[in-house]
Amino acid sequence: RGEVLDRALRGTWKGTLAAAGAAGLSYGSLTLTRFRGYHQFGIIGLIGMAACWISAYLLLPALLELLARHRPPDQGALGRSRHRFAEWVSTLVDRHAGLLTGLSVVLSLAASASVVVHRKEVLEMDTSKLRDRRSLQSGSGFYSRYLDQIFGRSLSPVAILTDTPAQAWQVQRLVEEARRRDGAGSLVQSVLSIRSFVPPLQARKIQTLQEIRQLLRPGILARLGPRERKQAKDFLTPEAFRPFGVADLPGAVKSHFRTRDGTVDRLVLVEPINRPGAMDQAQNQIGFIELLRGIADAVHPGLPVVGQLPLSVDVIESMERDGPKVTLAALVLVMLLVLALLRDIRAIVLTLASLWIGVLWFAGAALALGLRIVFLNFIVLPITFGIGVDYAVNIFQRYHEEGRVSIARVVRGAGAGVALASLTTIIGYSSLLIAGNQGFVSFGRLAVLGEVACLTAALLGVPAWARLRERARPVPQVTSAEVPRDRRAA
Secondary structure, three states, X not given: OHHHHHHHHHHHHHHHHXXXXXXXXXXXXXXXXXXXXXHHHHHHHHHHHHHHHHHHHHOHHHHHHHHHHHOOOOHHHHHHOOOHHHHHHHHHHHHOHHHHHHHHHHHHHHHHHHHHHOHHHOEOOEHHHHOEHHHHHHOHHHHHHHHHHHXXXXXXXXXXXOOOHHHHHHHHHHHHHHHHHHHHHOOEEEEEOHHHHXXXXXXXXXXXXXXHHXXXXXXXXXXXXXXXXXXXHHHOOHHHHOOOOHHHOOHHHHOXXXXXXXXXXXXXXXXXXXXXXXHHEHHHHHHHHHHHHHHHHHHOOOOOEEOHHHHHHHHHHHHHHHHHHHHHHHHHHXXXXXXXXXXXXXXXXXXXXXXXXXXXHHHHXXXXXXXXXXXXXXXXXXXXXXXXXXXXHHHHHHHHHOOOOOHHHHHHHHHHHHHHHHHHHHHHHHHHHHOOEHHHHHHHHHHHHHHHHHHHHHHHHHHHHHHHHHHHOOOOOOOOOOOOHHHHHO
């Protein structure tokens, strides 16, 4: 029993290490992003994959040995057991290799065409599709739109924190100038600071009121109608001749501009346009925040521009900037790992071909189905490389070890385990499909689609092509009695 377990470990460590390493490196590629959430996700994924593989080869053998002491395995059952799914798949590969290869070529061409046609539609730019569905139907997302329309303004302004009151006034003035310059196309609804509630030119206005009071002598007031007389008295109250400043404003007004140090004259609030759906578009969000950050930096480099919209824009720009870099890094790392561990050129070619075909099918199907990349699901792309190569490594590494005798027999023997590994992952990702947040739902859809595409390529697409090559160059079929005893045991 110990000898069998030892040989099993010796025969599987390389393939499983390549699979776990590829997945871990795919996660680890996310550490190249500058967005902290993605960076930490990558660290957690990398450590998790390493820990799982190490525990499988340190802890699992000991547990199997303990279990075998209490319940010895049925040695005869090992040779008799056949999994129906693996039998069915291997039969397809063996009997219909030409048909499967043709279908794979057609699917690859269709996927390539889909990628070319929809290449400019990869990113989802409507951020409303990331909101919680229940929120949009009966929650905060549903009612916030009505509140914005009732008040005629956004209830989530962007804040610009300046160092001095003079900077705040300059920022406000520049934003107002930009709003007037852009006219109807402006993304700015309004800009407010505490000075917006203090009338300008008070001395000149008071002087004008004094001149009016002098002209409105009692005789003139007596000849006015009741309505005009009341208006005159309201305008000429004693309070109208006293200037007032920020300190005289009500506390409810000052509370909106009070910072942590207690000052109220350093904060500027800028509201985006209130047209329905306008600020759901990522392009408008980016343009609005770029305008404000440009003005803030022009006044004083590094002035903070904070709020919900700046955070969303930072995530979107991080995805656009770091997404291609992370995806390329994951692909390169996975390919280098396969080259380092497999070494056999044919196993490497078959493994990488399966990876490329699976990823191509995944991309083409996703774009054809209208599944777009958003900042909550773009990490599926690098992860798919790790997943895509996982199943291929287990199939074609074993194919290499058995001397490339029969790919159908390899699929019959390893297909069930590979399919089970994929099924557990699919079940995990599928749990996201019942989430309320549409971003998580899109993550689950893409991840499941990537799993199915890569598994199909590893079990059907590339093995069918390998089977055709076997027929073109027949090799001796080795019986189980001719297989070395150590391989049969493993």
